[in-house]
Amino acid sequence: xxxxxxxxxxxxxxxxxxxxxxxxxxxxxxxxxxARGVPALTLEAAAREAGVSKGGLLYHFASKEALLAGLxxxxxxxxEAEFLAVLEAEPPHPAxxxxxxxxxxxxxxxxxxxxxxxxxxxFLAAFHHxxxxxxxxxxxxxxxxxxxxxxxxxxxxxxxxMAAGDGLFMARVFGMDAPEAEEMAALRAALATLAEPxx
Amino acid sequence: xxxxxxxxxxxxxxxxxxxxxxxxxxxxxxxxxxARGVPALTLEAAAREAGVSKGGLLYHFASKEALLAGLxxxxxxxxEAEFLAVLEAEPPHPAxxxxxxxxxxxxxxxxxxxxxxxxxxxFLAAFHHxxxxxxxxxxxxxxxxxxxxxxxxxxxxxxxxMAAGDGLFMARVFGMDAPEAEEMAALRAALATLAEPxx
DNA sequence: GTTTGTCAACCGTCCGGCCGGTGCAGTCAG
DNA sequence: CTGACTGCACCGGCCGGACGGTTGACAAAC
Numbered sequence: 001x002x003x004x005x006x007x008x009x010x011x012x013x014x015x016x017x018x019x020x021x022x023x024x025x026x027x028x029x030x031x032x033x034x035a036r037g038v039p040a041l042t043l044e045a046a047a048r049e050a051g052v053s054k055g056g057l058l059y060h061f062a063s064k065e066a067l068l069a070g071l072x073x074x075x076x077x078x079x080e081a082e083f084l085a086v087l088e089a090e091p092p093h094p095a096x097x098x099x100x101x102x103x104x105x106x107x108x109x110x111x112x113x114x115x116x117x118x119x120x121x122x123f124l125a126a127f128h129h130x131x132x133x134x135x136x137x138x139x140x141x142x143x144x145x146x147x148x149x150x151x152x153x154x155x156x157x158x159x160x161x162m163a164a165g166d167g168l169f170m171a172r173v174f175g176m177d178a179p180e181a182e183e184m185a186a187l188r189a190a191l192a193t194l195a196e197p198x199x
Numbered sequence: 200x201x202x203x204x205x206x207x208x209x210x211x212x213x214x215x216x217x218x219x220x221x222x223x224x225x226x227x228x229x230x231x232x233x234a235r236g237v238p239a240l241t242l243e244a245a246a247r248e249a250g251v252s253k254g255g256l257l258y259h260f261a262s263k264e265a266l267l268a269g270l271x272x273x274x275x276x277x278x279e280a281e282f283l284a285v286l287e288a289e290p291p292h293p294a295x296x297x298x299x300x301x302x303x304x305x306x307x308x309x310x311x312x313x314x315x316x317x318x319x320x321x322f323l324a325a326f327h328h329x330x331x332x333x334x335x336x337x338x339x340x341x342x343x344x345x346x347x348x349x350x351x352x353x354x355x356x357x358x359x360x361m362a363a364g365d366g367l368f369m370a371r372v373f374g375m376d377a378p379e380a381e382e383m384a385a386l387r388a389a390l391a392t393l394a395e396p397x398x
Numbered sequence: 399g400t401t402t403g404t405c406a407a408c409c410g411t412c413c414g415g416c417c418g419g420t421g422c423a424g425t426c427a428g
Numbered sequence: 429c430t431g432a433c434t435g436c437a438c439c440g441g442c443c444g445g446a447c448g449g450t451t452g453a454c455a456a457a458c
Contacts, residue, residue, distance in 0.1 A: 055435075220408085257445070
């Protein structure tokens with residue numbers, strides 16, 4: 001997939017709205033896929049939503065696959081950055097990374113929720129088109145897992161917390177009815193015991 | 200979605216292979232979606248794979264949505280039956296259901312793995328077409344969760360185990376590289392501590 | 399006991415529509 | 429003159445769905 005990144009780094013600030021065209025297109029595609037589902041993401045729809053002609057979109061992304069790859073790459077970057085930010089905000093602790101994951105799952109601000117839905121939609125769209133497109137995110141998660149492994153915890157504990165986080169995320173994405181706040185707190189407490197260095 | 204179950208209960212045993220046509224079509228559709236991905240599941244492909252004409256398929260499932268609904272309903276039944284079987288096989292224990300979930304995740308026989316991949320593929324295909332199709336499985340999972348809640352465990356523990364199970368499942372489905380056997384065992388042990396009645 | 403009718407279970411073809419992608423002529427800023 | 433588009437026409441393919449047969453089993457009619 002030739003993509004070669006942007007056709008130059010920010011050459012034209014000429015934009016009636018938003019950032020450069022690439023970013024606007026990516027944003028538009030995300031919005032569509034999140035609001036109207038994977039099948040609604042067509043080149044024409046993305047172009048219209050981005051305020052760009054179809055030809056213009058194809059100028060930036062030579063194919064639908066390239067568009068999805070762009071979406072996915074950006075998503076991977078954002079996810080990694082988000083995790084790193086949460087991790088940085090976490091006070092030092094022998095199980096700092098694991099606790100960061102905990103915070104990441106449970107303490108997300110309200111606004112982040114929609115971003116996560118969008119991320120999931122992008123993820124699914126890419127998987128739908130070609131599972132190999134997920135490689136960039138797979139790498140990100142591998143790196144996160146490696147950080148968890150480095151925590152000073154009994155083996156398996158960190159992974160258990162991460163797996164639970166994944167499960168919770170998935171449940172939200174697919175609309176399984178989530179536990180209410182009370183149960184959620186208990187769940188968090190249960191996982192937190194796994195993130196304690198002793199036993 | 201009118202489905203009204205089979206257009207009669209087994210009126211015609213005339214079948215060159217496999218069970219009745221409905222079942223053969225469902226099986227074929229599952230095979231396709233698992234082996235070649237969601238987009239490959241077209242009415243024609245399913246019909247061919249089932250050894251039936253497209254018209255014949257449409258006779259049994261009046262639309263693609265009906266086919267997916269059939270797939271999903273059967274999946275929901277299977278999942279529930281599978282869980283119930285694992286639960287039955289589990290020796291009595293205050294946290295019997297939670298331990299059943301643990302066994303379900305970790306002790307699956309090799310053969311079950313492909314079945315789970317197939318289940319995931321069906322799930323995703325249905326979600327892709329219309330998220331509302333997932334309702335039957337949502338109900339199944341709700342029932343399973345209710346059983347978990349009934350376990351004599353500190354609040355949150357059972358849900359944590361289930362969430363971790365979901366996460367592991369998802370990771371496998373989307374091809375995140377799984378922990379090796381050793382880590383897996385540690386993970387299981389960690390979750391097992393959550394399934395102990397004493398704190 | 400043959401004819402006739404009926405009905406479920408299909409078969410094969412066709413259509414309309416959409417979607418990804420191409421091509422191209424033209425525009426406009428720098 | 430070039431790079432970044434616009435706008436549009438168009439194609440080839442595929443896919444869901446509709447439709448009009450056809451076949452074969454069984455039953456009632458004669």
